[in-house]
Amino acid sequence: MGAQVSVPDGVHVVVVGGGFGGIAAAQQLRSAGFGFTLLDLRDSFHHNVAALRASVQPGFAQRTFIPYAETFGTSFLQGRVERVDPEGQLVVLQGGREVHYSHLILCTGSDGPFPGKFNTEASLQDGVTIQAADSVLVVGGGATGVEMAAEIKTEYPDKKVVLIHSRIGLADPLMAQSVRQQAKEVLLEKGVELVLDQKVSNLSELPLNRTQKNLQVRTDKGETLETDLVICCTGIRVNSGAYASSLAADGALKVNQYLQVEGFSNIFAVGDCADLREAKLAYHAGLHAYVAVSNIISSLSGKPLTPYRTGYVSMLLAMGRDDGVGQFNGVRLPRWLVALGKSRDLLLWKSWREMQQKQP
Numbered sequence: 001m002g003a004q005v006s007v008p009d010g011v012h013v014v015v016v017g018g019g020f021g022g023i024a025a026a027q028q029l030r031s032a033g034f035g036f037t038l039l040d041l042r043d044s045f046h047h048n049v050a051a052l053r054a055s056v057q058p059g060f061a062q063r064t065f066i067p068y069a070e071t072f073g074t075s076f077l078q079g080r081v082e083r084v085d086p087e088g089q090l091v092v093l094q095g096g097r098e099v100h101y102s103h104l105i106l107c108t109g110s111d112g113p114f115p116g117k118f119n120t121e122a123s124l125q126d127g128v129t130i131q132a133a134d135s136v137l138v139v140g141g142g143a144t145g146v147e148m149a150a151e152i153k154t155e156y157p158d159k160k161v162v163l164i165h166s167r168i169g170l171a172d173p174l175m176a177q178s179v180r181q182q183a184k185e186v187l188l189e190k191g192v193e194l195v196l197d198q199k200v201s202n203l204s205e206l207p208l209n210r211t212q213k214n215l216q217v218r219t220d221k222g223e224t225l226e227t228d229l230v231i232c233c234t235g236i237r238v239n240s241g242a243y244a245s246s247l248a249a250d251g252a253l254k255v256n257q258y259l260q261v262e263g264f265s266n267i268f269a270v271g272d273c274a275d276l277r278e279a280k281l282a283y284h285a286g287l288h289a290y291v292a293v294s295n296i297i298s299s300l301s302g303k304p305l306t307p308y309r310t311g312y313v314s315m316l317l318a319m320g321r322d323d324g325v326g327q328f329n330g331v332r333l334p335r336w337l338v339a340l341g342k343s344r345d346l347l348l349w350k351s352w353r354e355m356q357q358k359q360p
């Protein structure tokens with residue numbers, strides 16, 4: 001893609017959500033010469049892949065926010081979409097403003113606890129309280145929890161870091177067993193203590209992301225762990241608020257192989273909010289965006305649509321800034337290569353380049 005296409009009158013694409021999927025879609029629409037509106041409740045793209053580093057390195061956070069308006073000008077509109085009206089072909093923003101579309105790309109992504117996700121309740125100041133804690137407990141040993149524990153132990157080798165996980169196997173179950181095992185080995189090499197096959201039973205009573213001496217954390221196996229800081233890395237859920245009432249979904253959007261939302265030829269779902277049997281990844285959101293925009297172009301010119309096919313699993317885990325584990329297209333990569341390719345800069349350069357702005 002990239003070449004301008006002849007866009008019929010009346011075509012205006014609305015992209016809801018400027019995460020990894022949304023900015024990829026908006027860039028492709030712009031290169032192809034489409035009129036479009038990118039909507040997001042924030043004024044800046046948040047690079048959540050790099051968010052964990054921002055909580056251990058003071059000053060890093062500003063690199064994880066890239067302002068939309070500088071890239072997209074008046075094609076960007078800030079606001080929270082509260083409703084989609086497929087009959088009237090419009091989206092309704094908080095406050096009542098309506099934006100009409102001929103084609104709609106929904107990329108509302110997912111939300112979860114700070115610091116992995118930066119939602120409205122979170123404050124950037126929360127990230128730096130790690131400095132004041134002598135011990136940190138990370139809850140949840142999925143991909144985010146594994147990366148979080150490694151980031152903290154790398155920046156603060158003298159702090160006690162404990163990772164508690166409800167299962168034996170760490171990281172994402174879609175990753176190769178050997179890569180998951182390697183993640184465990186790196187954590188142990190760095191000195192992270194693992195509490196596996198146990199669940200925190202009093203999580204709702206504990207303060208999160210805030211240092212407080214001698215917090216008592218209880219587990220479902222009757223153990224009590226003492227820590228100064230609890231960071232929660234579980235509980236990612238799809239942001240369905242924009243469309244739940246009209247598109248009959250209280251979670252991810254059901255899509256066909258062309259990424260069209262079930263029942264609509266002009267509404268597409270991209271990224272974490274699309275119900276696809278694959279890992280929820282920024283990398284996949286970019287691939288989905290490409291297919292959705294290609295299919296809008298094909299549908300306007302009467303060409304056959306392109307199906308989206310899930311590929312072999314590609315996932316990289318930054319184990320702090322100096323180490324990493326992962327696989328590309330199902331093949332395990334050497335640790336030094338992941339460290340070089342992902343962990344050093346967390347692929348921030350790629351998003352700044354995509355947004356055509358200079359990284360501070």
Ligand SMILES: Cc1cc2nc3c(=O)[nH]c(=O)nc-3n(C[C@H](O)[C@H](O)[C@H](O)COP(=O)(O)OP(=O)(O)OC[C@H]3O[C@@H](n4cnc5c(N)ncnc54)[C@H](O)[C@@H]3O)c2cc1C
Nearest residue numbers: 017019020021041081108109110242271272280281282283
């Ligand atoms: C800590 C962490 C590390 C990760 N590491 C990797 C990695 O290394 N590689 C990788 O490929 N993936 C990684 N991921 C996963 C990746 O971040 C997600 O898959 C990706 O962000 C999904 O992109 P998206 O565009 O679907 O949604 P999101 O990035 O979640 O963006 C959604 C956007 O929609 C906006 N929005 C939501 N609702 C509304 C509304 N009603 N109105 C207006 N705007 C709205 C939000 O403000 C947000 O900007 C990681 C995730 C986390 C949490």
